Amino acid sequence: MWPGQPGKTVFPRSWSADKIVHEVGDIATSPNTKWYAQTGTGGIYTSKGDPAKWVAYEVRDGVRMRVVYQPATGKVVTAFPDNAPIPTYKPIK
Numbered sequence: 001m002w003p004g005q006p007g008k009t010v011f012p013r014s015w016s017a018d019k020i021v022h023e024v025g026d027i028a029t030s031p032n033t034k035w036y037a038q039t040g041t042g043g044i045y046t047s048k049g050d051p052a053k054w055v056a057y058e059v060r061d062g063v064r065m066r067v068v069y070q071p072a073t074g075k076v077v078t079a080f081p082d083n084a085p086i087p088t089y090k091p092i093k
Helices: 017-029
Strands: 054-060 063-070 075-081
Touching (some): 017 054, 017 063, 017 075
Antiparallel strands (some): 054 063, 063 075
């Protein structure tokens, strides 16, 4: 949230905590979200048995956000505005 931590991207000043939680939750639960394997190969666990991390880059109200999700736990690990080039990830099917 505004003003954020030094060196970190921040959500728009006009976005309340409720708005951020709503938009991140919408991305995490939408059947239209395109997920990619950040760790692992697309399953919910890595080959070592650790919970895999999936990542999505979605735009809400003109803000592109990166959302990292652990499907094994059902929890969002982190979410933040991110306009950097999207790395090459394996799509989740």
